[in-house]
Amino acid sequence: MTSRERLITVLDGNIPDHVPVMPDLSNMVPAKMTGKPFWDIYLYQDPPLWKAYMDCVKYFGFDTMVGIAGSGFDDITPENTDIKTAIVFKDEVKLITQKYEEANGKRRWFDRVDVYYADNPPSMWIDPHAIRIPKEPDKHEPVGEIRQWPEGEEMLKLMKTEVGDYGLVGSGCGSSLYVGSEKDIYAYFDDPQPFYDKRDRQLAVMEKRFAKYLALECKPDYIILGASGTLIHQTPQMVRELALPGIKKFSALAKQNGIYSHIHSCGPEKELVKMCAEETDLTCIDPLEIPPMGDCDLAELKKLYGHKLVLKGNLHTTTVMLHGSVADVVEASKKAINDAADGGRFILATGDQCGRDTPFENIFAMIETAKTYGKY
Numbered sequence: 001m002t003s004r005e006r007l008i009t010v011l012d013g014n015i016p017d018h019v020p021v022m023p024d025l026s027n028m029v030p031a032k033m034t035g036k037p038f039w040d041i042y043l044y045q046d047p048p049l050w051k052a053y054m055d056c057v058k059y060f061g062f063d064t065m066v067g068i069a070g071s072g073f074d075d076i077t078p079e080n081t082d083i084k085t086a087i088v089f090k091d092e093v094k095l096i097t098q099k100y101e102e103a104n105g106k107r108r109w110f111d112r113v114d115v116y117y118a119d120n121p122p123s124m125w126i127d128p129h130a131i132r133i134p135k136e137p138d139k140h141e142p143v144g145e146i147r148q149w150p151e152g153e154e155m156l157k158l159m160k161t162e163v164g165d166y167g168l169v170g171s172g173c174g175s176s177l178y179v180g181s182e183k184d185i186y187a188y189f190d191d192p193q194p195f196y197d198k199r200d201r202q203l204a205v206m207e208k209r210f211a212k213y214l215a216l217e218c219k220p221d222y223i224i225l226g227a228s229g230t231l232i233h234q235t236p237q238m239v240r241e242l243a244l245p246g247i248k249k250f251s252a253l254a255k256q257n258g259i260y261s262h263i264h265s266c267g268p269e270k271e272l273v274k275m276c277a278e279e280t281d282l283t284c285i286d287p288l289e290i291p292p293m294g295d296c297d298l299a300e301l302k303k304l305y306g307h308k309l310v311l312k313g314n315l316h317t318t319t320v321m322l323h324g325s326v327a328d329v330v331e332a333s334k335k336a337i338n339d340a341a342d343g344g345r346f347i348l349a350t351g352d353q354c355g356r357d358t359p360f361e362n363i364f365a366m367i368e369t370a371k372t373y374g375k376y
Contacts, residue, residue, distance in 0.1 A: 072151030
């Protein structure tokens with residue numbers, strides 16, 4: 001089987017040639033493998049992260065479900081072309097950018113900055129005072145040329161060509177995160193109505209977006225419904241009120257139209273798995289992290305919900321993948337396969353993203369274990 005055939009088989013609830021394997025190498029490892037400063041990837045799009053990721057997939061030879069932004073399918077007002085971006089600080093470790101606009105001969109600087117690192121993913125929308133730089137820079141320089149890539153259907157076609165038989169390509173259709181900070185928690189309990197209004201606005205936008213997906217000749221293989229950290233700042237009741245309506249609507253529409261649906265939500269996830277299995281038509285959920293990062297027990301989830309959901313997880317990304325030996329990785333991979341592979345509907349993956357310095361031999365060991373020990 002090709003990776004694409006293997007994943008389709010599993011997502012359809014059938015038995016593939018072996019357990020699909022998908023270590024989460026979505027950011028740091030591929031960026032490091034380019035040999036470039038990380039700001040080349042995240043700021044200058046040279047190469048863009050998706051291209052670095054696909055080069056990584058092909059190097060290691062694992063199955064993939066890769067997503068693109070769905071925003072390119074929305075009818076949106078073009079960004080104010082008067083807004084510009086400048087570099088306000090740069091050394092060998094990081095560069096910092098800040099947006100500004102000019103009107104009536106005056107320059108107004110935005111009150112947040114983006115920090116791009118040489119060897120780590122960026123930190124976005126940061127208060128300048130928090131990193132000890134002035135809100136209005138003393139000096140700045142142009143960002144320079146940023147490579148432009150297509151959006152919407154053109155990008156979907158490009159990605160499908162790039163991915164080919166290595167896997168599936170998805171596109172976003174909603175989020176499971178509405179309360180995402182301590183500030184949001186206070187605001188929600190003071191007055192939840194703005195959060196309900198935001199939910200309803202997003203549902204309306206996503207309905208139009210999904211209709212555009214269905215009208216495409218080249219449709220996404222799956223839709224992306226989740227968000228990182230769904231149950232970090234939100235209680236299960238918040239998720240039920242704010243996120244569940246969208247998950248129910250679009251997972252049902254996807255199923256009716258032969259499209260898979262997928263949620264990624266790192267952190268605590270057990271209650272979200274329960275909701276999705278019992279109340280939605282969701283196809284697949286990950287990363288099912290174990291304590292202390294999460295609260296999931298793979299064997300328990302398989303027993304309770306493995307007949308309904310494709311479970312994707314959950315090797316520990318630091319203890320096992322980053323700091324463990326090859327033997328540790330093989331043992332953890334075998335345990336996950338034993339816990340969840342019986343009967344299908346399982347993809348061996350990591351519990352969220354692998355760290356930048358994850359040993360390549362550990363990644364290869366995980367992949368090889370799925371191909372050999374993961375035989376049905």
